[in-house]
Structure formats: C-alpha cells, structure tokens
Amino acid sequence: MTDDVLVRVDNLVKYFPVRTSGMIRRTVGQVQAVDGVSLEIPRGKTLGLVGETGCGKSTLARCIAGLLPVTSGTVNFDGSDITNLSRRRMIPYRREIQMIFQDPYGSLNPRRRVGAIIGDPFAIHKTVTGSERKRKVQELMERVGLNPEHYNRFPAEFSGGQRQRIGVARALALQPKLIICDEPVSALDVSIQAQVLNLLSDLQRDFGLSYLFIAHDLEVVRHVSDEVMVMYLGRVAEAGPKAPVYDNPRHPYTAALLSAAPAADPETAATRQRILLTGDVPSPIDPPSGCRFHPRCPKAQDLCGQEEPQLEVKAGDVTSHVTACHFPVEAGENLATVASRREGL
Amino acid sequence: MSITEMEFQASSVEGASVQTVEGRSQWQLTWRRLRSDKVAVASMIVIVIMVLLAIFAPAVAALVHHPVDTAYPNTGETAAGNPVGPGTNGFWLGTDDTGRDLMVRILYGARISLFVGIVTTLIATVAGVTVGLMAGYFGGIIDTVLARFTDAVLAFPYVVLALALAVVFGPSLSVIIGVIAFFSWAGIARIVRGQTLSLKEKEYIEAARSLGAGPFRIMFIDILPNLLAPVLVLATLYIPSAVVFEATLSYLGLGIQPPTPSWGNILADAQNFYQVAWWYVVFPAAALLITTLAFNLLGDGIRDAMDPTTERLLASRKGGRRRLRRGPVGGPSAEFPDPDVQVAGGGVI
Numbered sequence: 142m143t144d145d146v147l148v149r150v151d152n153l154v155k156y157f158p159v160r161t162s163g164m165i166r167r168t169v170g171q172v173q174a175v176d177g178v179s180l181e182i183p184r185g186k187t188l189g190l191v192g193e194t195g196c197g198k199s200t201l202a203r204c205i206a207g208l209l210p211v212t213s214g215t216v217n218f219d220g221s222d223i224t225n226l227s228r229r230r231m232i233p234y235r236r237e238i239q240m241i242f243q244d245p246y247g248s249l250n251p252r253r254r255v256g257a258i259i260g261d262p263f264a265i266h267k268t269v270t271g272s273e274r275k276r277k278v279q280e281l282m283e284r285v286g287l288n289p290e291h292y293n294r295f296p297a298e299f300s301g302g303q304r305q306r307i308g309v310a311r312a313l314a315l316q317p318k319l320i321i322c323d324e325p326v327s328a329l330d331v332s333i334q335a336q337v338l339n340l341l342s343d344l345q346r347d348f349g350l351s352y353l354f355i356a357h358d359l360e361v362v363r364h365v366s367d368e369v370m371v372m373y374l375g376r377v378a379e380a381g382p383k384a385p386v387y388d389n390p391r392h393p394y395t396a397a398l399l400s401a402a403p404a405a406d407p408e409t410a411a412t413r414q415r416i417l418l419t420g421d422v423p424s425p426i427d428p429p430s431g432c433r434f435h436p437r438c439p440k441a442q443d444l445c446g447q448e449e450p451q452l453e454v455k456a457g458d459v460t461s462h463v464t465a466c467h468f469p470v471e472a473g474e475n476l477a478t479v480a481s482r483r484e485g486l
Numbered sequence: 487m488s489i490t491e492m493e494f495q496a497s498s499v500e501g502a503s504v505q506t507v508e509g510r511s512q513w514q515l516t517w518r519r520l521r522s523d524k525v526a527v528a529s530m531i532v533i534v535i536m537v538l539l540a541i542f543a544p545a546v547a548a549l550v551h552h553p554v555d556t557a558y559p560n561t562g563e564t565a566a567g568n569p570v571g572p573g574t575n576g577f578w579l580g581t582d583d584t585g586r587d588l589m590v591r592i593l594y595g596a597r598i599s600l601f602v603g604i605v606t607t608l609i610a611t612v613a614g615v616t617v618g619l620m621a622g623y624f625g626g627i628i629d630t631v632l633a634r635f636t637d638a639v640l641a642f643p644y645v646v647l648a649l650a651l652a653v654v655f656g657p658s659l660s661v662i663i664g665v666i667a668f669f670s671w672a673g674i675a676r677i678v679r680g681q682t683l684s685l686k687e688k689e690y691i692e693a694a695r696s697l698g699a700g701p702f703r704i705m706f707i708d709i710l711p712n713l714l715a716p717v718l719v720l721a722t723l724y725i726p727s728a729v730v731f732e733a734t735l736s737y738l739g740l741g742i743q744p745p746t747p748s749w750g751n752i753l754a755d756a757q758n759f760y761q762v763a764w765w766y767v768v769f770p771a772a773a774l775l776i777t778t779l780a781f782n783l784l785g786d787g788i789r790d791a792m793d794p795t796t797e798r799l800l801a802s803r804k805g806g807r808r809r810l811r812r813g814p815v816g817g818p819s820a821e822f823p824d825p826d827v828q829v830a831g832g833g834v835i
Binding site for chain 1: 689707711
C-alpha cells in the first residue's frame with residue numbers, strides 16, 4: 142500500500158462496435174477508440190493527457206472511472222483490480238475516484254438546486270444526512286470559493302466559472318484520492334481558467350489529490366502536470382516527465398503540437414517555425430497500418446507504414462521518457478523544412 | 487501575482503453580478519407567464535368553480551331542498567308529464583323527465599366526471615412516466631418490449647375495446663377508471679421515452695453515474711424533474727379527454743349506471759326530450775363543453791408559459807421595441823444554448 146503509484150492502467154483497449162441500424166443489427170466494424178494504452182498516475186501528482194479531439198482521451202478517462210466497460214486490459218486502483226466491476230462492486234471505488242466534466246452547463250442538472258447537486262455524493266453513499274449534510278455542503282462551497290448563501294440557487298443562476306466550482310465541490314465531497322478532470326477549463330474564459338486551475342492545485346496541495354488531467358491546450362497541461370502523455374488515434378505517442386517532453390519532444394506529433402500552440406512571447410512566435418501537418422486525423426474505424434501517425438508525419442519512411450513502433454526510451458532521454466517512433470526527432474532538427482521538402486517532391 | 491490579481495478582480499465581478507440577479511425558479515417564471523395569459527387565467531377560474539361546485543354539490547342540493555335522486559311528480563313535471571323549464575317552481579335549471587332537479591343532477595354528475603378525469607389521468611401519468619423512463623433509460627430488450635407494447639396499446643381501436651371490456655366486466659366506476667387509464671398511459675409513455683432518450687446522454691447523468699447513483703435514482707431524481715414540464719402539459723390535456731371518454735361510455739349505457747347521475751347518462755336520457763325540453767340537453771352538454779374547453783385551454787396556456795420562445799413573443803408585443811430587438815437576434819439564445827437556461831436568463835432580463 143506504500144506504492145507511490147495510485148493508478149496503473151495496463152494495455153487498455155476500448156473498441157466501440159459499429160452496427161447497422163434497423164431491427165437486426167450486424168456489427169460492421171469497430172471504432173478503435175483506445176488501443177493498448179498503459180499509464181501510471183503517481184500519488185499526489187498530476188498526469189496530463191494531451192491529444193486532438195477524437196484521439197481517445199475522454200474514452201480512456203471514462204474507462205478508468207468505470208463509466209465504460211473495457212474491451213481488454215486492466216485498470217488497477219490503489220492495489221485493487223477495478224476492471225469491469227459491476228455497479229455494486231464499484232461503489233466503494235466511486236468514493237475514491239471522482240470526475241470533473243468539461244461542460245459546466247451540461248454537467249449540472251438544470252432542475253436541481255446547487256445544494257442538492259453538491260450533496261448528491263453524500264446522499265448516494267449515505268455518509269452524511271440531514272442538517273449535517275447542509276453544513277458540509279456549505280463548507281465545500283466555501284472551500285471552492287462559492288458563497289454558501291447560494292445553497293438554494295439553480296445552476297442557471299451561476300456563471301461558467303462558478304458552475305465549474307460547483308463541479309469541483311461535488312467531486313471533492315467524498316474526499317477522493319483521484320480526480321479525473323476531463324477538459325475542466327476548455328469551456329471557460331482564460332481569466333476564469335486561471336482561477337479554476339489555481340483552485341485545483343490548491344486542493345491538490347491541501348488534500349494530497351492525484352489528478353488525471355485531460356486537455357487539448359498544451360499550455361494548460363504544462364501548467365498543471367508533473368507527467369505528460371500525448372495520445373494519437375487511441376495510442377500513446379510519447380510520455381514522460383513534463384520538462385523533457387516539452388523541452389525536447391521526440392515524437393514528430395508532439396513536436397508538431399508544440400509548434401502549433403500559440404506562444405505568449407511575440408519574439409518566440411515570430412522566430413518559431415510551425416510544423417504544418419497535412420491531412421486530417423484518419424478514421425479510428427480503419428486506422429493506418431504500422432505507425433498510426435505515418436500518413437501525416439513529415440519524417441515518415443517506408444518502415445513506418447509497415448511496422449508499428451513500440452514505446453521505448455530513445456537514445457539520450459531520461460529513462461521515464463518514452464516515445465513510439467522509428468525515427469525520433471533529434472535535438473535541433475527542423476521539422477518544418479523536412480515537411481516542406483517532402484511536399485516539394 | 488498577476489494571476490492572483492486577476493482572480494481577485496474576476497471573482498469580485500462574479501460576486502457583483504450574482505447580487506443583482508434575482509433568482510427565480512423555473513416554476514416561478516412559468517407561473518408569472520401563466521398569470522399574464524388571460525385565457526389561461528379564465529380557464530383556471532372556471533375549473534376551480536367547477537371543482538368547488540362538484541365538491542359542494544350536496545350543499546347545493548340542501549340549499550334548494552332537492553335531493554339528487556328525489557323525483558317531484560307534482561312540482562317538477564307538467565300536466566302532460568314533461569319536464570318543467572328553468573326557474574319554474576324553484577328548479578333553477580328545470581327538471582328532467584322524472585321530475586328531478588336538473589341542476590343538482592348536473593352538479594352530482596360533475597363529481598363523477600371530474601373524479602374520473604383526474605384519477606385516470608393520475609394513474610395514466612404515473613404508469614406512462616414509469617414505462618417511458620424504463621424504456622428510455624434501460625434501452626435494449628426492455629425498451630423493445632415496452633415500446634412495442636406501447637405501440638400496440640396506441641394502435642387498438644380503443645372505443646370498441648372499451649365497450650367490450652365494459653360489457654365483460656360489467657359497468658362500474660372502477661372498471662371505467664381502469665379502462666380509460668389503460669388507454670391513456672401509452673401516449674405519455676411514448677413522449678417520456680423520447681425525452682428520456684435525449685436526457686440520458688446529458689453530462690449530468692454521467693456525473694450522477696460517476697458518483698455511483700443507481701438506475702432508479704438517476705431516473706427519478708435526475709431525469710424526472712426535467713420531464714415534469716411536458717408531462718404536466720400532457721396531463722392537463724388528458725383530463726378533458728378522460729372526461730369525454732367517461733361521458734361517451736355513460737352515454738352508451740356502459741359507464742355510470744342510473745340513478746347515479748353522470749353527464750353522459752343525463753345526455754342519453756335527454757335525447758328523447760330535446761323537442762319539449764331544450765334545457766334538459768343544453769345544460770349538461772354545456773357543463774361538459776365548458777369543462778373540457780377550460781382544461782384544454784389551460785393546457786395550451788401552460789405549454790405556452792413553459793416554452794421560452796413564447797415569452798419573447800409576448801414581451802416584444804407588450805414591451806415594445808427594446809425587447810423586440812433583443813429577443814430573436816441577440817443575447818439569450820447565443821449565450822445560453824440550453825433551452826432551460828434560456829428560460830431563466832430570459833426572465834431575468
């Protein structure tokens with residue numbers, strides 16, 4: 142139990158069957174939303190999960206939270222296997238794993254009062270009742286920066302940032318060990334984002350929480366994460382501690398993402414060369430062979446379409462920094478020129 | 487530091503906006519709009535009067551000294567044995583063919599009609615909501631079975647079957663209520679199922695699941711409150727059809743049996759006398775018409791009051807140009823994609 146890893150996901154696979162419509166449904170294919178992902182979330186730390194829309198981030202989060210059944214692979218939480226537990230057997234772990242959702246409008250029931258929403262975890266797990274519950278809820282509201290007087294209001298009476306605080310209070314109620322944040326700030330204004338992010342890091346410090354933090358905003362992930370994992374089309378492209386991944390990305394996809402992120406400093410922005418990826422993300426129903434990134438990769442060679450690269454430590458990297466690429470980016474290499482050369486051919 | 491400053495500023499802004507916004511629940515807003523709808527208010531008044539008259543029918547009977555089933559062959563009938571007209575010999579609305587006080591009988595009929603209307607609607611609503619929620623939420627085989635059953639009930643030629651059932655089980659109040667309820671729940675179930683299908687995809691349902699809420703808690707605590715508006719409208723519109731259904735069965739002699747009065751069986755008796763006693767037909771028919779009309783208009787009013795787009799229409803008509811400009815183009819719909827939110831936002835403006 143003194144393990145410093147809270148969550149261990151091993152080779153998790155989640156396929157969604159694609160069925161024909163109508164009375165008799167045939168399965169005609171599978172969306173390979175998550176295809177063999179392994180990860181570890183360290184205790185009291187934050188794992189940032191980055192990737193484009195549709196790369197399987199949210200599906201992975203829902204599999205870990207036990208909201209979606211897993212096709213194969215295992216999820217181990219705090220020493221116990223929680224893969225595909227029944228609803229009843231999952232209940233004790235529900236107290237330990239909470240979620241914060243992306244949409245501060247959609248994740249709160251518009252017809253229920255805020256006090257009832259935040260008190261839900263207590264009601265469901267029957268831990269606190271009556272006036273004690275109200276007191277606890279108001280404590281939570283105060284802790285996340287809401288006015289406890291607003292106990293009887295409806296979600297519609299709050300702003301986006303306040304609503305996300307309500308979501309945080311609800312997630313905090315049962316004093317969980319892990320909070321899965323599924324793009325918690327992407328629907329908020331930048332100034333409000335900062336508030337919510339600061340709140341999340343304060344709470345992490347005070348309660349020793351672990352976060353799985355999902356976002357497509359690289360700067361947000363850089364701000365909150367200790368470890369970073371980059372996903373592409375259901376697979377892990379690159380993973381490791383924050384500093385090496387951001388400073389020295391080895392996977393061309395990571396490098397392209399980083400080059401596309403807007404830079405705060407105008408000088409950096411002016412001198413930096415953007416790596417333009419051609420084409421769209423391929424369909425996860427019929428992913429490309431070999432490396433899934435190869436049709437869009439500026440460095441792709443024949444091998445990339447034939448053989449799937451394994452996640453491994455590349456020469457010169459720290460041992461926890463792994464990359465799935467046959468031809469990792471070297472320090473100082475300019476991918477933008479590689480890309481334009483390829484297009485010129 | 488800059489972030490802290492930003493936080494301070496932003497939170498003070500948020501705090502200020504909260505103080506000025508006056509909190510109103512969905513129901514308060516609906517009620518406010520309903521109150522400004524003259525037709526709906528008039529319907530409500532009519533319904534309340536009708537209900538009060540039905541409740542106090544025995545008191546009215548005592549007031550005019552004409553018990554409901556007592557015939558007055560001397561004062562209540564003409565020499566030829568026909569009913570006497572309104573206002574004659576203390577019979578305010580005249581008498582029926584056996585010399586009984588028509589007004590008292592119509593008021594006693596209202597007891598039956600409203601009781602049947604409200605009780606069947608309650609049963610049908612509870613059954614329809616339960617079936618619809620289960621079908622919509624569980625999906626799969628449960629949905630297939632329940633939805634097909636619902637379709638089957640809706641497809642039945644219900645008047646014919648109701649007549650058959652009334653014949654088989656013998657006419658009685660509970661059979662009538664059972665039969666009408668059985669043919670009413672399916673429409674509610676279908677609408678509730680459709681709504682549930684879309685509501686269960688909402689993120690707050692997933693949030694409830696992630697907290698460990700069971701299916702029944704989700705159905706009745708998270709989904710049901712979001713369904714109350716359409717269900718309330720439907721239920722209000724089902725009451726008059728249940729009233730008419732009861733009248734139909736009684737008219738055909740398969741409902742409430744004489745001497746217990748019901749609007750349907752009074753009308754059935756009256757049809758032989760319409761040439762000599764117009765009041766015998768007109769007053770019970772008018773009671774039926776006014777009641778069903780009032781419920782229907784109230785249902786329409788509630789539906790309009792709950793629909794956020796109606797308020798903008800009303801507001802622009804009343805409040806003049808300022809609101810008109812704001813309404814359709816700008817603010818609420820763009821800021822609040824969720825219709826529920828739009829209601830609250832729109833009301834505050």
